[in-house]
Ligand code: SF4
C-alpha cells in the first residue's frame with residue numbers, strides 16, 4: 210500500500226544539489242568579502258589584504274576565525290529569542306533564493322538526467338520576490354530586538370528602503386514578463402538561448418537599469434547602504450550585534466549580492482547561455498559545464514560592477530534615496546511597462562493603414 | 563572684485579541639466595575614473611620585504627657611544643635630560659674609581675641611565691645637547707614588546723657593544 214510514493218533517487222539527487230549549491234554560495238560569499246577588499250584596494254591604488262596565505266587568499270578564513278572567536282555580547286534588555294532569530298532569518302532568506310535559479314542545463318550521470326536547478330517552479334520570480342521581502346524581517350527583527358533606539362531607526366530606514374525599491378523592481382520586471390509570458394526562470398533562460406531570440410537586455414534595457422538600481426538597494430549596497438551608514442547615521446540595525454551574529458548579517462549581504470547577480474544574469478543576460486556558441490552541438494554534460502561556467506562568469510562580472518560602484522560613489526542622502534525610488538524609478542518603470550505593453554499589442558494586432 | 567589667486571573659480575549655481583538630473587551619466591563618468599585607477603602604479607612600499615631608504619639624518623632608537631678605547635663617553639652631566647622636551651631621560655651619576663679607568667672616559671659616569679621610549683618623541687635634542695658625543699640616534703626603529711615596562715630602556719639596552727670585547731655583537735648591530 211503506497212499512498213505517498215517518493216522517488217528516493219530524486220530525493221537524494223536534490224539533497225546533494227541543495228548541499229552543493231548552498232555550500233558553493235557560502236564559499237562564493239566568503240571569497241566575495243575578500244574580493245571586495247581587493248577591488249577596493251586596487252581602485253584606491255593600494256595592494257589590499259596580502260598577508261594571510263599566498264596573495265592573501267586565506268584572508269576570509271582568518272576573518273571567519275576572528276568573528277567566531279570574538280566575544281559574544283547580547284544586550285541586557287534585548288529580546289534574546291528575536292535577537293538570535295534576526296541574523297538567522299537574514300541568512301536563511303538570502304540562501305533560500307538560490308532554489309529557483311537554474312545554474313545550468315542538465316547533467317547526465319549514471320543514466321539519470323539531473324536538472325541543475327533545485328526547483329523549477331512555474332512561479333519562480335514570484336518566489337524570489339517573496340523570499341527577498343522576507344529578508345526585511347531579518348533587518349526589522351534584528352533592529353527591534355536590540356532594544357536600542359538607533360538600531361530601531363536604522364531598521365526602519367532599511368525596511369522602508371527595501372519596500373520602496375521592491376515596488377520599482379517588480380514594475381520593471383512586469384514589462385519583462387510581458388515579453389516572456391512565463392514566470393519560470395528556466396523557461397526564461399530557454400527562450401533566451403533560442404537562436405532567433407536575443408538576450409532580454411536587448412529588449413528591455415530600461416527595465417534592466419531599473420532592476421539593477423533596485424538590486425543595489427535591495428542588497429543594501431552603496432549608494433543605498435543607509436541601513437549601515439556607520440559614519441554619519443550612527444551605524445545600522447546591527448549596531449548591537451557582535452561576533453558571528455554580526456558576521457551572519459554581513460555575510461547575508463554578500464550572499465544576497467551573489468544571488469541577485471545570478472538572477473540578473475538569468476533574466477537579462479541569458480543565464481547559462483554561452484554567447485555565440487550553439488550548446489546543442491556538444492555532449493550534454495560538456496554543454497552543462499560550459500553553461501555553469503558562463504553563468505559564473507556573468508555573476509562575477511556583476512559582482513565586480515557592484516563593488517566598482519561601491520568604491521566610486523558616496524551614499525545618497527535619505528530624502529534623495531526616497532526621491533529616486535518613488536519619483537524617478539517608479540514612474541520610469543510604469544512608463545516602460547506601458548510602452549512595452551503597447552508594442553506587444555501592436556505586434557499581435559498589426560494596424561492596417 | 564579682483565580674485566586673490568589666479569586659480570579661483572566661481573561656484574556655478576545654474577540648475578542641473580536633464581543629463582545631470584539623471585545622475586547616471588555622472589556616475590558613469592565617476593566609474594570611468596575609478597576604472598582608470600586599476601592601471602595606476604601603487605605607491606605602496608611592501609614593508610617587511612621592502613624598506614624605504616632612510617634619510618641621512620634619520621632619528622631612530624638611541625645608542626650610548628663609546629670612545630676609540632671602548633670606554634663609555636657619557637659623564638652623566640644631565641644636559642640631555644634637561645634638553646629633552648618629553649622628559650624621557652633619567653640618570654644617576656657615580657664617581658669613577660681608579661680601577662674603572664678602562665671603563666669610563668670621564669671621572670663621573672652614569673651608573674644608571676634610562677630612556678622611556680614610550681615618552682620619547684625622537685626629536686634628537688638629546689643628541690644635540692650632549693657635550694661628550696655620548697648619545698646618538700641610530701637607524702633602528704619599530705621597537706615592539708608585550709609590556710610597557712620593557713620600553714624603559716636601561717644602559718644594557720642602550721650601550722653600543724664594545725669594539726674589542728664584543729666585536730661580533732657590534733657588527734651584528736651595524737647590520738654587517
Ligand atoms: S630624542 Fe628627544 S624626546 Fe627622545 S630622549 Fe632625546 S631629547 Fe628626549
Ligand code: SF4
Pocket residue numbers: 635636637638639640641642643653672691692693694695696697
Ligand atoms: S648622554 Fe651626554 S648629555 Fe646626556 S648625561 Fe651623558 S654626557 Fe651628558
